[in-house]
Amino acid sequence: MSTGVRRRMGVEERRQQLIGVALELFSRRSPDEVSIDEIASAAGISRPLVYHYFPGKLSLYEAALRRASDDLAGRFEEPPEGPLGARLLRVMRRYFDFVDEHGPGFSALMRGGPAVGSSTTNALIDSVRQAAYVQILSHLDVEEPPARLELVVRSWISLAESTALIWLDGRRVPRGELEVQLVHDFAALLAVSASFDEEMGALLGRVLAKETPGGPLDAMIARIAGLPVA
Amino acid sequence: MSTGVRRRMGVEERRQQLIGVALELFSRRSPDEVSIDEIASAAGISRPLVYHYFPGKLSLYEAALRRASDDLAGRFEEPPEGPLGARLLRVMRRYFDFVDEHGPGFSALMRGGPAVGSSTTNALIDSVRQAAYVQILSHLDVEEPPARLELVVRSWISLAESTALIWLDGRRVPRGELEVQLVHDFAALLAVSASFDEEMGALLGRVLAKETPGGPLDAMIARIAGLPVA
Numbered sequence: 001m002s003t004g005v006r007r008r009m010g011v012e013e014r015r016q017q018l019i020g021v022a023l024e025l026f027s028r029r030s031p032d033e034v035s036i037d038e039i040a041s042a043a044g045i046s047r048p049l050v051y052h053y054f055p056g057k058l059s060l061y062e063a064a065l066r067r068a069s070d071d072l073a074g075r076f077e078e079p080p081e082g083p084l085g086a087r088l089l090r091v092m093r094r095y096f097d098f099v100d101e102h103g104p105g106f107s108a109l110m111r112g113g114p115a116v117g118s119s120t121t122n123a124l125i126d127s128v129r130q131a132a133y134v135q136i137l138s139h140l141d142v143e144e145p146p147a148r149l150e151l152v153v154r155s156w157i158s159l160a161e162s163t164a165l166i167w168l169d170g171r172r173v174p175r176g177e178l179e180v181q182l183v184h185d186f187a188a189l190l191a192v193s194a195s196f197d198e199e200m201g202a203l204l205g206r207v208l209a210k211e212t213p214g215g216p217l218d219a220m221i222a223r224i225a226g227l228p229v230a
Numbered sequence: 231m232s233t234g235v236r237r238r239m240g241v242e243e244r245r246q247q248l249i250g251v252a253l254e255l256f257s258r259r260s261p262d263e264v265s266i267d268e269i270a271s272a273a274g275i276s277r278p279l280v281y282h283y284f285p286g287k288l289s290l291y292e293a294a295l296r297r298a299s300d301d302l303a304g305r306f307e308e309p310p311e312g313p314l315g316a317r318l319l320r321v322m323r324r325y326f327d328f329v330d331e332h333g334p335g336f337s338a339l340m341r342g343g344p345a346v347g348s349s350t351t352n353a354l355i356d357s358v359r360q361a362a363y364v365q366i367l368s369h370l371d372v373e374e375p376p377a378r379l380e381l382v383v384r385s386w387i388s389l390a391e392s393t394a395l396i397w398l399d400g401r402r403v404p405r406g407e408l409e410v411q412l413v414h415d416f417a418a419l420l421a422v423s424a425s426f427d428e429e430m431g432a433l434l435g436r437v438l439a440k441e442t443p444g445g446p447l448d449a450m451i452a453r454i455a456g457l458p459v460a
Contacts, residue, residue, distance in 0.1 A: 112342055112352050122342050147402035151393065158392035159419075162385045172377035177426055184425070188418035189389075195414070196407055 015053050015063075018043055023064035027102040031061055031109075062120045065109070069124045072098050073131035083212045084139055085183050091135075092160075092179040099164045100175070107168050110161060132157050140207065148200050152193045156186050245283050245293075248273055253294035257332040261291055261339075292350045295339070299354045302328050303361035313442045314369055315413055321365075322390075322409040329394045330405070337398050340391060362387050370437065378430050382423045386416050 009017065021043045025034045036057055040047045054060040075094035078087045099106055109121065136153050137145055145153070160182050167178055187207075194204040239247065251273045255264045266287055270277045284290040305324035308317045329336055339351065366383050367375055375383070390412050397408055417437075424434040 147400070151396050151403060151408075154396050155389050155392045159385050159389045162388035163381065166381050166384050170377070173381060178381075181422055181426060184422040185419060188422055189415060192411055192414040192418055196411060 011053070014045075018045075018050065018053055018060065019063045019067055022060050023067055023105075026061060026064050027068070027105040029104050030107075031105060036060075058118060062118070062124070065121055065124050068102060068105075069128050072128050076132050076135045078135070078139070080139060084207055084210055085187070087139060088136075088183045088186060089179060092182050095160065096164065096167075096175045096179055099168065103168050107165060110165055129154070129157055140203070142203070146199050148193050148197050149203060152189050152200075156182075156189050159185060159189075241283070244275075248275075248280065248283055248290065249293045249297055252290050253297055253335075256291060256294050257298070257335040259334050260337075261335060266290075288348060292348070292354075295351055295354050298332060298335075299358050302358050306362050306365045308365070308369070310369060314437055314440055315417070317369060318366075318413045318416060319409060322412050325390065326394065326397075326405045326409055329398065333398050337395060340395055359384070359387055370433070372433070376429055378423050378427050379433060382419050382430075386412075386419050389415060389419075 018039065022034075022039050025039060025042060034057075036050055037047055039060065040050045043050070050060070054063065072095075075098055076091055078091050081087075109125070133150075133153055136157075137143075137149075140149075142149060163178055163182060167173060167175060190200070190204055190207065194200040248269065252264075252269050255269060255272060264287075266280055267277055269290065270280045273280070280290070284293065302325075305328055306321055308321050311317075339355070363380075363383055366387075367373070367379075370379075372379060393408055393412060397403060397405060420430070420434055420437070424430040
């Protein structure tokens with residue numbers, strides 16, 4: 001990994017380089033299996049020098065996770081233009097890109113375990129979920145979500161997470177299919193909730209009004225057209 | 231909690247009593263907030279005697295969690311009779327009973343945290359999920375599930391978990407509504423998957439054939455009747 005030609009890095013530059021090297025390793029294997037020696041070697045520096053920048057593996061892991069979290073939250077951002085289903089599908093594609101790139105590390109993190117159960121890692125996971133939640137509400141043009149909408153959106157986010165985790169375990173279903181399905185699942189969960197509550201029915205109506213014929217949400221919605229309140 | 235009248239308990243009887251007392255306390259508050267002193271006091275014994283039966287709080291917590299896991303897995307069992315939707319609805323009612331009884335402890339466990347991230351607790355959570363998965367497959371009369379069915383069932387289990395967790399956080403939606411919705415959600419996720427795959431379509435057809443008009447699954451299925459492969 002080192003080039004032979006060395007130049008002195010500044011403290012912050014070296015920290016950022018170490019975080020990048022660590023994230024790469026933590027993504028490809030379970031964090032439990034990655035040693036500080038390996039990170040030092042991949043970064044082309046000595047083990048003591050790693051400890052000079054990070055007091056231990058957990059703090060380096062948390063820094064790497066923070067960078068990955070920022071990256072993932074950034075992928076949720078989508079311009080508020082065009083049909084909602086198409087927007088959500090583009091986000092799903094970027095979400096699965098991320099999951100694909102960080103597979104083993106993502107699995108280890110989300111399944112929990114001794115190295116990844118700190119309050120910092122839990123807070124980072126929650127911050128990503130919150131970023132997804134806020135993005136979806138903004139696309140739905142809702143500022144103060146009713147309890148039923150919050151429930152649909154947050155539980156769908158957990159459905160997307162578990163779908164990605166199950167996909168990683170063997171990749172036995174094409175990811176493109178799952179990306180589209182999750183968009184349909186969102187519409188379906190919204191429709192089920194709408195069938196129990198008028199306010200949710202009105203919200204579904206507004207979502208439908210923004211869809212164009214043939215879009216991914218439209219295809220699902222056409223199938224649940226029998227809803228009494230839609 | 232003690233009666234004044236004491237009799238000597240056998241070792242196993244005392245262990246079981248301590249587990250019961252601990253489960254009660256761990257259910258009502260976050261496990262982090264429950265002390266061994268409190269458990270000893272509630273059981274009417276001394277703190278050293280608690281340590282005689284359990285080496286520490288974690289081992290007592292794990293024993294309590296094992297009892298709760300067995301209890302929950304037992305509630306998934308349902309005779310293979312009548313429409314599938316009605317069976318699933320009865321299981322959902324018992325699931326929410328459990329969640330209701332163990333609210334704070336269930337939240338703390340499922341949200342992770344320093345006291346609950348051991349490999350034993352993770353294994354117990356997985357065993358309950360696996361029990362739910364096996365039960366559902368048996369009701370669907372499927373012995374070797376295709377990858378898409380495994381994905382629908384396992385991701386729905388995670389949807390049910392997150393729905394229960396969000397419900398616990400404020401209880402702003404009536405639980406009876408969510409119990410029925412989760413049955414509809416299951417049908418909806420199955421239907422979305424069926425619209426992508428013929429084998430899943432055939433399976434959905436078999437599920438439909440077992441439904442009686444007016445049952446909870448039937449109501450949802452009627453709304454997605456436009457499915458091309460159903």
